[in-house]
Amino acid sequence: DAGVTQSPTHLIKTRGQQVTLRCSPKSGHDTVSWYQQALGQGPQFIFQYYEEEERQRGNFPDRFSGHQFPNYSSELNVNALLLGDSALYLCASSLGGLGDGYTFGSGTRLTVV
Amino acid sequence: AQSVSQHNHHVILSEAASLELGCNYSYGGTVNLFWYVQYPGQHLQLLLKYFSGDPLVKGIKGFEAEFIKSKFSFNLRKPSVQWSDTAEYFCAVKGSSGSARQLTFGSGTQLTVLP
Numbered sequence: 001d002a003g004v005t006q007s008p009t010h011l012i013k014t015r016g017q018q019v020t021l022r023c024s025p026k027s028g029h030d031t032v033s034w035y036q037q038a039l040g041q042g043p044q045f046i047f048q049y050y051e052e053e054e055r056q057r058g059n060f061p062d063r064f065s066g067h068q069f070p071n072y073s074s075e076l077n078v079n080a081l082l083l084g085d086s087a088l089y090l091c092a093s094s095l096g097g098l099g100d101g102y103t104f105g106s107g108t109r110l111t112v113v
Numbered sequence: 114a115q116s117v118s119q120h121n122h123h124v125i126l127s128e129a130a131s132l133e134l135g136c137n138y139s140y141g142g143t144v145n146l147f148w149y150v151q152y153p154g155q156h157l158q159l160l161l162k163y164f165s166g167d168p169l170v171k172g173i174k175g176f177e178a179e180f181i182k183s184k185f186s187f188n189l190r191k192p193s194v195q196w197s198d199t200a201e202y203f204c205a206v207k208g209s210s211g212s213a214r215q216l217t218f219g220s221g222t223q224l225t226v227l228p
Contacts, residue, residue: 004156033216042117042203042218043157056215090157092216102216104149104157 003027004105006091012111013081019110021076025093026103031055032074033102034066035090043090049074050096078110086112115140115208117219125225126194134189134222136204143209146187147216148178152200160202163187174198196228 003026013019025032031050035043045058049068068074072093078085088109092102120135138144148160161172168180178189187204204219 035218040221042119042220045215045217048215058215092157106156 003103004091004093006089006105006108008108009106010109010111012113015081015083015112017081018077018079019081021078021089021091021108021110023074023076023091023093023105025072025074025091029093029095029103030072031094031096032068032072033092033094034074034076035092036060037088037090037107039087046076081112083112086110115144115206115217117204117206117217119202119204119219119222121222122220123223123225125227127227128196129193130226132189132191132194132198132224134202134204134224136187136189136219137185138187138204138206139185140206140208145207145209146178146180147205147207148172148176148187148189149203149205149218150200151203151221157203160189194224194226196226198224199226200224 005024007022033048034046037043046060046064047057048055052068063079065077088107090107091105094102116139118137146163149157150160151157160176161170161178163170163180171177176191178187180187201221201223203221205216207216
């Protein structure tokens, strides 16, 4: 049990569509980070949410947006999907975003056709 | 911002062989260093981490890593691998300030252990 729950596990979308991915953090964690992992690559940082605000952002276009709810769960939204957005999207939770490593979920596999 | 380089993309070993996976990072300040493992079909799991103190850190499943500050390296080692160690291994670094305070991963090393 990863402690971090992501849904859905798999998703197929058409180019140009929009998608929403969801993440519930590990109990006791208040910070959620999102990563994109393309096939054969390491996870790339998208953004991090803390206290319902985006605290840090990686090198991703504005088509990628997010939200954090009062219960610390989070959503990742991607608009105007491109074929290149096909990847495994990982959610990681932590406490205060500092220190002791992150706990990762199993990810959502997004395929854009 | 920091970056992480893992030089070995795919390593193939026989059981009982010794393992060393290279990891180098670039960042001028204080860093926290991590090794994660991703078994087939499973989520990323923390193997070990270095924050400060003894540069030789021990993790789960017999893995250890040594932080060599002068070489900006954090290599992962295991004296005797098992078939169950087959997985992808990621080195990651977290800087201490500004935009560096995000966990940055290397591209990973796929380890295949032959029975």
